[in-house]
Amino acid sequence: MNELPYEIKLTYIIVIAIMLLFVGFIIFVVMTYNRKQLLFLKEKQLREAEYQNSLLHEELKRQQAIQKERERISHDMHDELGAGISALKLQVEFLKQKVSEEETQQDMHELLQTAESMNLSMREMLWSLNVENDNLGNFVQYLCNYAENFFRKTNIQLNCIYSEINPEKNISSEIRRNLLLCVKEALNNIYKHAQANQITIEFHQLETSFSIDIKDNGKGLPADLQYGNGFSNMKIRMRNISGKFEFIPRVNGLHLQFSFPIPH
Structure with a gap:
């Protein structure tokens, strides 16, 4: 080529x-x-x-x-x-x-x-x-102290149970205030109407929630109280902090639960 x-x-x-x-x-x-x-x-x-x-x-x-x-x-x-x-x-x-x-x-x-x-x-x-006081540790301790003082001069035996709680976990003053008022209302109703001699307050912390369970060995509460202003106020207070209040059926006694979400 x-x-x-x-x-x-x-x-x-x-x-x-x-x-x-x-x-x-x-x-x-x-x-x-x-x-x-x-x-x-x-x-x-x-x-x-x-x-x-x-x-x-x-x-x-x-x-x-x-x-x-x-x-x-x-x-x-x-x-x-x-x-x-x-x-x-x-x-x-x-x-x-x-x-x-x-x-x-x-x-x-x-x-x-x-x-x-x-x-x-x-x-x-x-x-x-x-x-x-904006933490779970101080909050739980305060509620237990309050309940002990509340029942001190009665024949009611109180037992506070809490385990696996992060005491440094932060909670706001609004949550603390509303929960305190709910627990006070619940204890007052139990004292006046349930005829119990044993009360247990249990504190549970899960990954995304915290709950307070109040149980007694009394006769329960009258139906008019279950649907009265006291219980309505507790539901409203828990709703205000994105939580909930439940009246849990029980064979003997009363079981009230207050729960609310907590951040990771």
């Missing part, structure tokens, strides 16, 4: 060179575009991270401000209301010693009981406001 003329060879070489240049140009354009896209994505991610960081910083500042306000309210209540209630109790005790009429003595006694009730309510509010 005869060799190609020089002009044709040169043409082939030029065409190949042009094609190589074109391919190189395409590769260069693609790589430049990819680098720009990568740079754009990195800048976008950086801006998003900075934005999320600023949101987190603002939320942290807001939470710190809320905690600071809770502490201020707690201190103010303790200093002002606490001192006022204590002074009121002292004055009533002093007046009881000064008067002799039986009716007046009874009025003084009722006034003293009212002051004591106000004092207990204030202490509960202070407890719910204290950020150091």
Whole structure:
């Protein structure tokens, strides 16, 4: 086969060179575009991270401000209301010693009981406001102490059971407050109507939930109480914290359960 003329060879070489240049140009354009896209994505991610960081910083500042306000309210209540209630109790005790009429003595006694009730309510509010109590450990201990004090002067035997509970698990003051009021209502109804002499309070923590089970060996509660305001209020309070209240059927006695979700 005869060799190609020089002009044709040169043409082939030029065409190949042009094609190589074109391919190189395409590769260069693609790589430049990819680098720009990568740079754009990195800048976008950086801006998003900075934005999320600023949101987190603002939320942290807001939470710190809320905690600071809770502490201020707690201190103010303790200093002002606490001192006022204590002074009121002292004055009533002093007046009881000064008067002799039986009716007046009874009025003084009722006034003293009212002051004591106000004092207990204030202490509960202070407890719910204290950020150091926003964990399961302190919450469970407080409820057990409350129940022990509630039944101390009765013939009812109390047993608190809790195991495998993470004491450092955080729960909000709103949850603590609503659960406390529900448990108080439940214990009060049991004491007044169930005719029980044994009560068990069980605390259970699962992966995504926490529950309080209150059981007794009494006769149960009348139907009108099961559908009355007390039980309705407990259901509403549990619904407000995304939880639920259940009246669980039992052969002997009563079984009430309060449960609510907890984050991982």
